[in-house]
Amino acid sequence: xxxxxxxxxxxxxxxxxxxxxxxxxxxxxxxxxxxxxxxxxxxxxxxxxxxxxxxxxxxxxxxxxxxxxxxxxxxxxxxxxxxxxxxxxxxxxxxxxxxxxxxxxxxxxxxxxxxxxxxxxxxxxxxxxxxxxxxxxxxxxxxxxxxxxxxxxxxxxxxxxxxxxxxxxxxxxxxxxxxxxxxxxxxxxxxxxxxxxxxxxxxxxxxxxxxxxxxxxxxxxxxxxxxxxxxxxxxxxxxxxxxxxxxxxxxxxxxxxxxxxxxxxxxxxxxxxxxxxxxxxxxxxxxxxxxxxxxxxxxxxxxx
Numbered sequence: 001x002x003x004x005x006x007x008x009x010x011x012x013x014x015x016x017x018x019x020x021x022x023x024x025x026x027x028x029x030x031x032x033x034x035x036x037x038x039x040x041x042x043x044x045x046x047x048x049x050x051x052x053x054x055x056x057x058x059x060x061x062x063x064x065x066x067x068x069x070x071x072x073x074x075x076x077x078x079x080x081x082x083x084x085x086x087x088x089x090x091x092x093x094x095x096x097x098x099x100x101x102x103x104x105x106x107x108x109x110x111x112x113x114x115x116x117x118x119x120x121x122x123x124x125x126x127x128x129x130x131x132x133x134x135x136x137x138x139x140x141x142x143x144x145x146x147x148x149x150x151x152x153x154x155x156x157x158x159x160x161x162x163x164x165x166x167x168x169x170x171x172x173x174x175x176x177x178x179x180x181x182x183x184x185x186x187x188x189x190x191x192x193x194x195x196x197x198x199x200x201x202x203x204x205x206x207x208x209x210x211x212x213x214x215x216x217x218x219x220x221x222x223x224x225x226x227x228x229x230x231x232x233x234x235x236x237x238x239x240x241x242x243x244x245x246x247x248x249x250x251x252x253x254x255x256x257x258x259x260x261x262x263x264x265x266x267x268x269x270x271x272x273x274x275x276x277x278x279x280x281x282x283x284x285x286x287x288x289x290x291x292x293x294x295x296x297x298x299x300x301x302x303x304x
């Protein structure tokens with residue numbers, strides 16, 4: 001092994017141990033810039049990305065973690081470890097770990113999973129359903145799915161859907177003996193089914209806009225839950241009015257099982273994006289997942 005290559009691997013091991021370029025540079029008595037150059041040279045030589053990094057976090061990719069397990073026990077095995085890391089990503093295989101909200105999992109990802117599995121049987125998909133915005137790099141994810149406005153600015157984002165609305169909906173049975181709300185303030189007189197954020201314990205505000213400006217309502221709460229599917233089921237059962245994303249409820253509104261309320265008060269709130277740390281040396285398994293998700297998603301929208 002050449003001295004330069006050994007230095008690159010020493011830099012890799014230090015960053016993996018410290019989870020910080022600044023601390024690793026201090027440990028190796030290097031400047032952060034020099035350390036970054038060594039890591040970039042190593043990744044380019046191997047043809048695969050070893051770290052996901054942002055201005056806030058550093059974490060190992062799947063390939064990086066496998067390589068660390070090889071080089072830590074014995075430096076004598078470095079040549080073999082590099083060969084394994086370099087050859088690990090020649091075709092889509094391994095694990096892709098995605099963080100996404102339930103609505104995106106059900107409506108965007110679940111329908112394409114059989115297609116992806118048939119094309120790429122060596123790729124394991126790990127979906128973590130979570131309605132909270134996470135630091136995907138710090139938490140060890142390859143990518144995330146969120147509304148565009150929630151995507152971190154230093155991420156690469158791929159649009160998955162057109163813009164959609166939040167919708168106040170209820171069943172026809174719920175309105176049988178009640179007057180439908182004509183303005184957001186009327187919701188205060190109704191039984192409302194409200195989403196509660198698990199992480200903070202806060203209840204979701206219901207936001208509307210009639211063109212003259214935003215109106216935010218904190219309705220009465222006949223039922224609260226951190227599960228949007230449960231809220232949908234309760235709305236279908238006639239228990240009250242729910243405030244849910246259009247992709248989750250559109251088919252039930254079209255079929256007449258749910259009624260959309262305050263239609264003129266609900267402007268678009270955004271579109272879903274898949275986001276990841278960057279394009280440079282993207283793992284083939286993640287690239288394949290994104291390609292299938294975008295291509296098949298667009299095909300379904302054209303059919304619809």
